[in-house]
Amino acid sequence: MPLAISDVTAILQVRVRIDxxxxxxxxxxxxxxxxxxxxxxxxxxxxxxxxxASWRVFRNFxxxxxxxxxxxxxxxxDMKLLAPPVPHRRRTWLRRHRNATFLAKRCAELNEYLxxxxxxxxxxxxxxxxxxxxxMLRCFCNFDAGLSTAKVTVLPNQVENCVLYLDYxxxxxxxxxxxxxxxxxxEYSALExxxxxxxxxxxxxxxxxxxxxxxxxxLEGRSDDARLDEVQANLMDDKARNLIICTRYECACRVSxxxxxxxxxxxxxxxxxxxxxxxxxxxxxxxxxxxxxxxxQFNDLDKRLYDALTGFPTKTSxxxxxxxxxxxxxxxxxxxxxxxxxxLLRQTLxxxxxxxxxxxxxxxxxxxxxxxxxxxxxxxxRQMRVGAVELVLLATMLNLCIQLVTNDHEGSEQQILPxxxxxxxxxxxxxxxxxxxxxxxxxCVNGLYLLAERRRVVSESMSPVLGSEETILTEQQRRRMWxxxxxxxxxxxxxxxxxxxxxxxxxxxAFDFHxxxxxxxxxxxxxxxxxxxxxxxxxxxxxxARQFGKGHTTARFFxxxxxxxxxxxxxxxxxxxxxxxxxxxxxxKQLWNARWIRLHRQLAKRVSP
Numbered sequence: 009m010p011l012a013i014s015d016v017t018a019i020l021q022v023r024v025r026i027d028x029x030x031x032x033x034x035x036x037x038x039x040x041x042x043x044x045x046x047x048x049x050x051x052x053x054x055x056x057x058x059x060x061a062s063w064r065v066f067r068n069f070x071x072x073x074x075x076x077x078x079x080x081x082x083x084x085x086d087m088k089l090l091a092p093p094v095p096h097r098r099r100t101w102l103r104r105h106r107n108a109t110f111l112a113k114r115c116a117e118l119n120e121y122l123x124x125x126x127x128x129x130x131x132x133x134x135x136x137x138x139x140x141x142x143x144m145l146r147c148f149c150n151f152d153a154g155l156s157t158a159k160v161t162v163l164p165n166q167v168e169n170c171v172l173y174l175d176y177x178x179x180x181x182x183x184x185x186x187x188x189x190x191x192x193x194x195e196y197s198a199l200e201x202x203x204x205x206x207x208x209x210x211x212x213x214x215x216x217x218x219x220x221x222x223x224x225x226x227l228e229g230r231s232d233d234a235r236l237d238e239v240q241a242n243l244m245d246d247k248a249r250n251l252i253i254c255t256r257y258e259c260a261c262r263v264s265x266x267x268x269x270x271x272x273x274x275x276x277x278x279x280x281x282x283x284x285x286x287x288x289x290x291x292x293x294x295x296x297x298x299x300x301x302x303x304x305q306f307n308d309l310d311k312r313l314y315d316a317l318t319g320f321p322t323k324t325s326x327x328x329x330x331x332x333x334x335x336x337x338x339x340x341x342x343x344x345x346x347x348x349x350x351x352l353l354r355q356t357l358x359x360x361x362x363x364x365x366x367x368x369x370x371x372x373x374x375x376x377x378x379x380x381x382x383x384x385x386x387x388x389x390r391q392m393r394v395g396a397v398e399l400v401l402l403a404t405m406l407n408l409c410i411q412l413v414t415n416d417h418e419g420s421e422q423q424i425l426p427x428x429x430x431x432x433x434x435x436x437x438x439x440x441x442x443x444x445x446x447x448x449x450x451x452c453v454n455g456l457y458l459l460a461e462r463r464r465v466v467s468e469s470m471s472p473v474l475g476s477e478e479t480i481l482t483e484q485q486r487r488r489m490w491x492x493x494x495x496x497x498x499x500x501x502x503x504x505x506x507x508x509x510x511x512x513x514x515x516x517x518a519f520d521f522h523x524x525x526x527x528x529x530x531x532x533x534x535x536x537x538x539x540x541x542x543x544x545x546x547x548x549x550x551x552x553a554r555q556f557g558k559g560h561t562t563a564r565f566f567x568x569x570x571x572x573x574x575x576x577x578x579x580x581x582x583x584x585x586x587x588x589x590x591x592x593x594x595x596x597k598q599l600w601n602a603r604w605i606r607l608h609r610q611l612a613k614r615v616s617p
Contacts, residue, residue: 011051011053011061011155011156011160012061012156012168013152013155015051015052015053016049016050016051016137016144016155017050017051018049018050018137018428019047019049019054019134019135019136019137020048020058021046022045022046022048022049022134022136023045023046023047024043024044024045024122024126024145024149025043025044025046025119025122026041026042026043026044026115026116026119027042027043027064027119028041028042028121029041029042029045029111029112029114029115030042030066030113031111038066038068038069038070039067039111040068041066041067041068041069041078041114041115041118042064042065042066042368043064043065043066043067043148043149044062044063044064044148045061045062045063045065045149045154046060046062046153046602047060047061047062047065047136047151047155047363049061050080052397055164056160057163058162058163059160059161060157060160060161060162060163060329061154061155061158061159061160061161062158062463063154063155063158065150065154065155066180067148069095069114070091071386072118072121073093073095074091074094075144075145075148076092076093076121077146077540078144078470079125079131079232082131082142082144083130083131085390085445086090086128086130086131088156089346090121090124091121092121092540093117093121094117094345095120096110101525108135110181110188126145126424129320131398133586134146136151143510156394160264162614168568169205169370170530175425180187198490201286215289215458220559222317222527234451236262236450236451237565238448238453239262239448239449239450239453240454241446242393242453242454242455243395243448244449245395245518246394246395246414246447246448246455248446249396249422250420250422251414251416251420251447253416253447260448261417261449262449262450263449263450263451264449264451265314265451266449266451266452268416268583269432269446269447269449269452270446270456272380272415272480273413273415273444273446273458276413276415276444277413277444277460279419281462281463282413282442282461282463283460283461283462283463284444284459285459285460285461286298286302286458287456287458287459287460288456288457289347291391292310292392292454292458293350293354293391293392293394293400294352294394294454294455294456294458294586295348295394295398295402295457296353296354296357296402297346297444297457298407298443298457298458299353299402299408299441300346300349300353302351302439302441302459303406303439303489303490304490306439306486306487306489307487307489307490307491307492308491309487309491309492310345310349310492310493311345312341313484313492314345314348315345315497316455340614345601348384349493352493352497353462353493354386354389355387356384356388356433356497357386357398357402357407358383358387358402358498358606359387359500360383360405360433360500360503361379361397361401361502362380362383362397362428362584363382363504363507363552363604365379365380365383367429367430368397368427368543369402371427372397374397375523376588377523377527377585378584379397379578380584382397384397384581384584386398388577388578392454393454394457395453399424400424400427403424403425404426404427404430404432405432405433405434406432406433406434406439406496407426407432407434407438407441408424408426408438408439408441408442409423409425409426409438409439409441410423410424410441410442410443411423411440411442412424412442412443412444412445413419413442413443413444413445413460414444414445414447415444415445415446415447416447426438427524431506433497433499433500433503434490434499435488435491435499436488436490436491437489439456439489440460441458441459442459442462443457443458443459443460444457444458444460445457445458446458470611494615497611497614497615498615501611501615502606502609504604504607505608507604508601508605518593519593521591523588523590524589526592527585527589530585531582531589532550533587534582535549535582537573538578539559545573548573549573552566552569553566553586554593556567556599557590557592557595558600559588559595561599563595563598563599563601563602564602565602566599566602567583567599567602567606570582570583570589571606573579576606577604579606580603580606580607583599583600583602584603586599586602587599
């Protein structure tokens with residue numbers, strides 16, 4: 009009963025194990041290990057019946073090492089605590105890695121490694137049907153070919169096995185997701201005009217019913233402590249904006265459900281004659297979603313271009329006046345288009361901050377090294393939050409005036425203005441926008457930004473008097489306010505050219521030998537880890553760095569070596585901190601110019617002329 013991958017509707021369980029090994033001296037140079045994969049799933053043909061399929065494939069130890077390298081490259085933070093498979097170099101060198109006793113030990117080690125890797129749910133390795141999940145394990149266990157050729161059977165004893173428990177737990181997670189999800193994709197949307205009181209009562213009763221039927225399970229205190237630490241760190245970052253934050257121990261505002269905190273925010277907006285117009289689809293980088301959504305209200309060039317490239321049909325109406333486009337499809341397409349635009353906006357924002365890091369150092373009174381670490385974390389998605397520094401930088405880069413309404417204990421209102429002395433990379437005048445900001449809680453760790461605007465008067469006679477900035481502008485003026493992400497990156501390229509051609513004051517600062525010593529050891533440790541503790545690769549980096557430090561090689565050649573060895577992002581990361589290690593001012597300037605000229609060339613390849 010073979011099935012195609014398109015027939016699978018849900019994968020319930022994935023089990024990957026090493027079941028044995030083989031070695032034939034006459035035809036093999038290295039032993040091979042039998043990788044067995046068992047998948048429990050549902051299909052379109054069988055409805056809710058649970059099916060299982062299993063297949064086997066042979067992999068050698070070098071392929072396991074390649075898998076480990078790929079995982080460490082994609083999930084550097086998650087894989088730090090996991091040890092790689094032990095190579096046993098001495099036994100390999102003595103040709104003793106082929107006997108049966110050692111192969112059994114190797115199978116146990118690989119099984120332990122697979123268990124530790126698959127136990128990390130954050131990497132989503134077993135979610136083979138999720139388009140956002142990585143493909144490393146899917147390709148390693150040969151899921152596409154294995155499922156199509158495997159023998160599919162009905163899972164026996166479905167009433168008694170653990171898959172029902174997985175379904176029951178997923179049901180709890182789904183209900184909790186309804187409570188925690190953002191207002192744009194839930195019943196709490198203020199755009200639909202739904203009041204929150206009745207919905208809150210229904211959710212509370214449903215949550216109580218689930219709590220009564222849920223089996224007693226011990227929570228992991230360690231993960232809860234880490235989550236609370238992250239909430240505390242985010243609140244301290246918000247406190248830098250002079251917000252009134254509660255300091256009481258175990259205050260209810262830290263652990264309130266999302267629908268209650270959102271209801272409180274809606275009340276604050278209504279008291280100020282504001283209404284919510286957009287809520288981001290997720291809990292990360294929500295400020296970027298709001299800003300990009302606001303800009304596309306002036307000119308939807310990016311959306312129309314994305315629809316044309318993806319082949320999404322435009323919204324049309326038939327003779328009866330009913331739209332032929334499904335609202336759910338249009339909403340998911342808009343979310344996907346905004347996510348791609350937010351990713352480009354995030355990278356440009358981080359690069360813009362790195363380009364003007366010394367101006368930010370004087371404004372925020374923070375060391376340039378700390379600002380670079382923060383911006384690189386924001387750029388590499390390790391920091392999924394728009395904090396105080398990023399919000400000011402966003403307003404400066406796009407020439408925005410952000411009116412911020414926060415749900416703190418005083419209902420604070422703030423105005424985020426661009427920094428003086430920095431040029432915007434958006435053409436057009438200044439845009440004023442209003443955002444509601446929900447402070448970080450245990451449910452929404454990163455906080456949440458909501459786009460709001462003034463309630464418009466329906467009467468036509470009063471609309472010219474109370475008209476907003478958007479209604480006064482003509483259509484041509486509105487389109488000039490935002491000309492798309494590509495034009496923004498062209499302006500950023502022009503800003504790079506201006507900074508590189510001018511004599512920047514970044515090299516006039518005094519050289520700090522104490523910072524240089526600490527950074528030098530930290531850079532060497534990072535390079536040693538990235539080289540997988542390979543002494544040859546580490547020695548090659550050390551040699552190239554010494555050659556450039558002595559002036560024997562050019563900055564362009566050194567930048568090319570770093571890019572080939574560590575990739576473009578890794579090379580940019582190393583160069584930004586090597587600028588604080590090199591004592592010679594001329595070498596620092598050459599390396600800085602080579603770094604930004606390389607980024608300019610990369611942007612020129614992506615952005616059409």
